[in-house]
Amino acid sequence: MATTAGSGSPGRASLANVAKLAGVSTGTVSRALTRPEMISEATRARVLRAVEQLDYVANGSARSLAARRTMTVGAIVPRFGTSSFPIMIQSLESQLAADGYTLLLASPDHNDPRGPAILRTLLERGVDAVALLGADHPAQTFALLEAHQKPYVLMWGQTSRRKEVVSFHEQAAATLVVDHLHDLRHRAIAFIGGRTADNERARSRRRAMIKAARSRDIALPRGAVVESDYGFREGYDAMLELLGGELGFTAVVLGNDYLAAGALSALDQAGVRVPEDLSVASFNDNDFAAFLHPPLTTVRLPIGEIGREAARYLVGRLHGKPVHAPKRLPVELVVRASTGPVPR
Amino acid sequence: MATTAGSGSPGRASLANVAKLAGVSTGTVSRALTRPEMISEATRARVLRAVEQLDYVANGSARSLAARRTMTVGAIVPRFGTSSFPIMIQSLESQLAADGYTLLLASPDHNDPRGPAILRTLLERGVDAVALLGADHPAQTFALLEAHQKPYVLMWGQTSRRKEVVSFHEQAAATLVVDHLHDLRHRAIAFIGGRTADNERARSRRRAMIKAARSRDIALPRGAVVESDYGFREGYDAMLELLGGELGFTAVVLGNDYLAAGALSALDQAGVRVPEDLSVASFNDNDFAAFLHPPLTTVRLPIGEIGREAARYLVGRLHGKPVHAPKRLPVELVVRASTGPVPR
DNA sequence: TTGTATGCGTTATCAA
DNA sequence: TTGATAACGCATACAA
Numbered sequence: 001m002a003t004t005a006g007s008g009s010p011g012r013a014s015l016a017n018v019a020k021l022a023g024v025s026t027g028t029v030s031r032a033l034t035r036p037e038m039i040s041e042a043t044r045a046r047v048l049r050a051v052e053q054l055d056y057v058a059n060g061s062a063r064s065l066a067a068r069r070t071m072t073v074g075a076i077v078p079r080f081g082t083s084s085f086p087i088m089i090q091s092l093e094s095q096l097a098a099d100g101y102t103l104l105l106a107s108p109d110h111n112d113p114r115g116p117a118i119l120r121t122l123l124e125r126g127v128d129a130v131a132l133l134g135a136d137h138p139a140q141t142f143a144l145l146e147a148h149q150k151p152y153v154l155m156w157g158q159t160s161r162r163k164e165v166v167s168f169h170e171q172a173a174a175t176l177v178v179d180h181l182h183d184l185r186h187r188a189i190a191f192i193g194g195r196t197a198d199n200e201r202a203r204s205r206r207r208a209m210i211k212a213a214r215s216r217d218i219a220l221p222r223g224a225v226v227e228s229d230y231g232f233r234e235g236y237d238a239m240l241e242l243l244g245g246e247l248g249f250t251a252v253v254l255g256n257d258y259l260a261a262g263a264l265s266a267l268d269q270a271g272v273r274v275p276e277d278l279s280v281a282s283f284n285d286n287d288f289a290a291f292l293h294p295p296l297t298t299v300r301l302p303i304g305e306i307g308r309e310a311a312r313y314l315v316g317r318l319h320g321k322p323v324h325a326p327k328r329l330p331v332e333l334v335v336r337a338s339t340g341p342v343p344r
Numbered sequence: 345m346a347t348t349a350g351s352g353s354p355g356r357a358s359l360a361n362v363a364k365l366a367g368v369s370t371g372t373v374s375r376a377l378t379r380p381e382m383i384s385e386a387t388r389a390r391v392l393r394a395v396e397q398l399d400y401v402a403n404g405s406a407r408s409l410a411a412r413r414t415m416t417v418g419a420i421v422p423r424f425g426t427s428s429f430p431i432m433i434q435s436l437e438s439q440l441a442a443d444g445y446t447l448l449l450a451s452p453d454h455n456d457p458r459g460p461a462i463l464r465t466l467l468e469r470g471v472d473a474v475a476l477l478g479a480d481h482p483a484q485t486f487a488l489l490e491a492h493q494k495p496y497v498l499m500w501g502q503t504s505r506r507k508e509v510v511s512f513h514e515q516a517a518a519t520l521v522v523d524h525l526h527d528l529r530h531r532a533i534a535f536i537g538g539r540t541a542d543n544e545r546a547r548s549r550r551r552a553m554i555k556a557a558r559s560r561d562i563a564l565p566r567g568a569v570v571e572s573d574y575g576f577r578e579g580y581d582a583m584l585e586l587l588g589g590e591l592g593f594t595a596v597v598l599g600n601d602y603l604a605a606g607a608l609s610a611l612d613q614a615g616v617r618v619p620e621d622l623s624v625a626s627f628n629d630n631d632f633a634a635f636l637h638p639p640l641t642t643v644r645l646p647i648g649e650i651g652r653e654a655a656r657y658l659v660g661r662l663h664g665k666p667v668h669a670p671k672r673l674p675v676e677l678v679v680r681a682s683t684g685p686v687p688r
Numbered sequence: 689t690t691g692t693a694t695g696c697g698t699t700a701t702c703a704a
Numbered sequence: 705t706t707g708a709t710a711a712c713g714c715a716t717a718c719a720a
Contacts, residue, residue: 012492014697025707030699040705055491060470061414062697064405065712072448072469081434081648082631090425093451097458102469104416105449107437114441125416125446126404147399148356232635261635268637287426288632291576291605293612304425358713369691374715384689406713409696691720697712704707 013054022050064126073314074104074127076118084286085133088155088307092131095311116140123148129314131155135165136200151317155310158204159326166309166327173299173331174208177253177281180333182216185342186251186279189213190224192238192263193255205255205283224249228259235262243270250342251279257286264292275340295336302329357398366394408470417658418448418471420462428630429477432499432651436475439655460484467492473658475499479509480544495661499654502548503670510653510671517643517675518552521597521625524677526560529686530595530623533557534568536582536607537599549599549627568593572603579606587614594686595623601630608636619684639680646673
């Protein structure tokens with residue numbers, strides 16, 4: 001347990017202190033701690049005893065400076081607090097930790113004045129690799145990463161031939177929902193998605209929906225594709241707008257959990273029964289889709305898996321493994337009572 | 345924009361490189377970058393130009409080693425991915441960033457084999473201060489923090505005279521709900537809370553509820569106080585159990601959002617109308633309470649504020665401000681349609 | 689205002 | 705297997 005701290009602890013014990021106490025050189029202590037196999041059993045024990053006695057904790061700055069690596073991975077994830085990203089970050093962190101790495105997190109607001117400087121800060125703090133959310137970052141960002149020769153990975157972005165991305169097959173997800181609705185004899189649907197202007201993920205989701213509908217001969221009228229900020233209130237408003245349009249759809253697909261929750265609320269208020277009057281399905285990028293009423297049919301997106309896989313990739317790179325092709329994780333349809341056959 | 349990276353970039357530019365290019369000494373460059381006021385306008389401009397030309401980014405390890413601080417704050421937040429903590433962490437990070445600090449995040453699982461070693465890892469990586477979730481940590485943890493003389497703060501824990509805590513007044517929160525129900529003429533209520541065995545927050549919430557009920561002469565029968573893991577399924581089961589008990593309560597209070605969501609589902613399934621047959625209220629420690637149906641009356645807990653305040657406190661300490669007393673943030677009752685007068 | 693020189697606590701190289 | 709010692713890249717005390 002070490003000497004009761006507080007007594008004479010003059011700052012922090014250093015390698016040199018440990019070495020002196022153990023009667024060996026600093027090099028030996030260093031090796032005993034980080035390369036036990038290079039050291040005799042006896043001296044290693046002596047060293048460890050000294051370490052405990054002094055409550056020695058290595059100085060990471062010095063270690064990193066000398067070893068030229070920090071065992072830290074940076075992540076840039078905008079506004080994750082109220083998004084579906086926490087699950088991703090949690091799994092990213094867990095997997096990194098399992099491999100001995102620590103997570104340095106930056107979570108800029110959309111209108112963060114720091115802008116591209118955030119990456120610079122991370123690099124300055126010293127990260128061995130970087131995980132970024134999404135794929136649309138300024139060229140400057142990638143240039144900086146390349147210049148510093150830092151492995152990086154994009155999480156949940158449009159897969160691309162040029163960048164390393166861990167994501168899922170957006171088209172497969174859209175097809176799952178659309179096929180499901182098609183099987184239930186729906187021939188005209190509506191879609192409420194996120195703002196495509198500043199959100200690449202919303203963009204690609206909408207694109208996938210349109211394509212899927214077309215390929216199944218399902219009508220998805222231009223007026224029935226609504227854009228909205230992700231949010232409860234926004235989903236509510238969008239749904240009401242849609243209901244006022246007399247567009248003739250028999251099912252609605254919501255682009256994410258928040259929109260879905262808001263839309264359900266609007267339907268409830270409007271007296272539209274689900275799924276008797278209207279079927280509802282959503283893309284489930286957040287756990288709370290499981291809490292909604294009525295229970296939604298959803299496409300479960302592999303959010304946690306993305307984080308884990310991203311960590312694996314980065315650690316692999318840091319261990320010298322080759323760059324692998326973009327990874328697309330599977331999606332899954334979870335059918336609940338909120339979708340039914342076309343109402344007559 | 346700097347020389348197109350990749351050409352001859354032999355590793356990374358150092359202070360010395362910048363100094364040579366600018367025709368000044370390393371000391372001058374260092375000061376130009378971190379203490380501009382000590383440097384003449386002219387030379388500072390020269391230095392900055394050189395910095396840009398070389399795309400210089402400081403080496404944080406070396407900087408930290410020399411300056412004896414890392415400008416990094418560690419946070420230990422268990423399993424935040426599926427909890428209400430992300431909001432807290434987000435605001436913690438934002439506030440830290442605003443003050444030039446970076447967040448090093450550790451998020452152990454409940455059964456994380458790393459255990460108390462996590463803090464050690466953080467200290468080893470070099471953090472200037474630490475934020476911990478909750479107040480029940482092993483004595484060893486605090487001892488280590490003291491030994492290393494690291495400022496730390498507890499977020500969302502039972503306030504204590506001995507430790508620095510940023511939290512809210514659990515008793516005030518409970519009183520808010522109970523008073524509200526009392527005003528609606530409820531005289532017997534039930535409470536479904538988290539497992540108190542391993543969760544200090546659940547414990548203190550239950551305690552507060554019992555006390556509040558007693559002080560208002562509201563019955564809260566022992567059998568009507570149910571413990572459950574936080575979770576949707578768990579809330580569902582607990583609610584059904586409660587309904588089977590014939591305990592005569594006219595209102596139910598749910599200990600957190602997940603439990604509330606599950607309970608609502610159970611009520612829906614059992615054909616119990618809210619609030620006509622039964623009033624429901626909950627502690628809102630997660631944004632998604634706003635998405636539930638029927639809309640819940642909740643006590644909004646200041647989760648984001650806790651993070652922000654914790655950051656302020658730590659930064660204050662690091663800037664030499666004195667230790668302040670435990671901080672208790674205000675809570676707020678948000679009344680919605682889910683609570684009504686006692687059904688006849 | 690600027691330069692010089694030392695030290696920060698490790699790791700790693702090279703001998704022994 | 706171990707010891708001595710030179711980096712690692714920066715901040716800072718001290719001099720100029």
